[in-house]
Amino acid sequence: MTKKLELTLACGNYDILRPLIDGTISPDGIELNILTGSDSATRHWRFLRNREYDVAECSASTYIIARDQGLPFRALPVFPHRRFRHGFAYINVNKGIKKPTDLIGKKVGVKFYQVTAILWLRGMLEHEYGVPHNSIEWYAELDEDMPFTPPPGLKFTKLPDDKSVEKMLAEGELDAVLHPDIIDPIVDGDPRVGLLFQDPKAEEKAYFKRTGIFPIMHVLGIKEEIVEKYPWVVPNLYKAFDDAKAMTMKRLRNPRIVPLAWYQEAWDEQAALLGPDPWEYGLTPQNRNNFETLVGYSHEQGLISRKIPLEELFLEVSQGRKRGRFRT
Incomplete structure (x- = not known):
């Protein structure tokens, strides 16, 4: 039997991650030990200060600061948490x-x-x-x-x-x-x-x-040594998170599963204003504007020494143009 790479992932217990958490979807070649018990502030501290997890949902602001300070962390353009403030x-x-x-x-x-x-x-x-x-x-x-x-x-x-x-x-x-x-x-x-x-x-x-900004709160952080030793992990993780989000959004489209009287209307209102996928991953033009604005705020407020380009903050997740969805 082929042995999978074992990684520990710390994240929030969100519906958007549910297919990963319950094992319906798993990244190719990776066995995830998923921890959801910590609150956000504790998880971020334990990842960035103590290096306890291989992969973690991480504060966007403090990840930017960690990169500016040269700490050995990278991130995938996966944004598990957004919120207007x-x-x-x-x-x-x-x-x-x-x-x-x-x-x-x-x-x-x-x-x-x-x-x-x-x-x-x-x-x-x-x-x-x-x-x-x-x-x-x-x-x-x-x-x-x-x-x-x-x-x-x-x-x-x-x-x-x-x-x-x-x-x-x-x-x-x-x-x-x-x-x-x-x-x-x-x-x-x-x-x-x-x-x-x-x-x-x-x-x-x-x-x-x-x-055009629906503020990004968190990114998917990963230890740099894992990226260097197993570069194939990056696109495989990204695809799994993206597939989990797609599966969740398809499930949530059914108003029968949510006990809210005007759920359908709330869903339609969101789509009319924010577009068909306001939780999109990847460095799309809208996400670039979103994150570049945050980097600008961080630099302006003296948290980082320079405006860090997004290419230095996020790993490349592409498997090639129009690739990754062919039949096996």
Whole structure:
């Protein structure tokens, strides 16, 4: 019996990856040990800091920083997680913040400064709403994924362990918080906390119409030594992830499987605005614009030393023009 290459993959437990996770689809020649138990922040740390996994769903922002710092990681243009971010800017409602420019000069908390969601939000606030990132006092709760020295001119404070940005926001110690998740005060209905954008969906739709960007959050990282020793792994992994996505999207097209009354309408609304495959993989023109924008934000905000070309960030996954789909 032919022995397959055994690799450990850490990723989120998403429907878009379900055929890989349950073994319906497997990459040719590879036996994946798939781990889904870690939250995103923990998974990224354990991959980039501790090198615990062979392959991992990884923060796009911190992967860019890791490449800039010369760490031995590469990535495939597989994007398991995307999310619009206007709905994740929170304010203390008693601070007189009515519009984005009211954040200028304010104290704004983040879980940690490098996280992709916050990089997108800082860039959007600066370029779409006129809020320079260095006009804000930043307060970070967690250690950064990558070693971080605040660039000159950045007002940055690392909070002590007994401080939480969510609690500080509710109690008025912070004016606003940018966060990758829905924060507890919102879930609990705390009247002291609200949204910066009162209709985030409308803002997000308008943003997409202006930019064509459905923000990429995560990439598929892989240890560099695996790529060097087994270069065939790269296209085989990419094809498996792409096939899993295609299978999932075909399955989800059936409204019977989702217990939502207006699921069909939501699907049609997404397709009408974002196109037939808003979760597309590969360095398509739309994805290039998406990721080049993120790289630009990272450089502008002092997280990386240069604007890194996408060809240095992503591995080549092509099997040749019009190849890869022939009958065997």
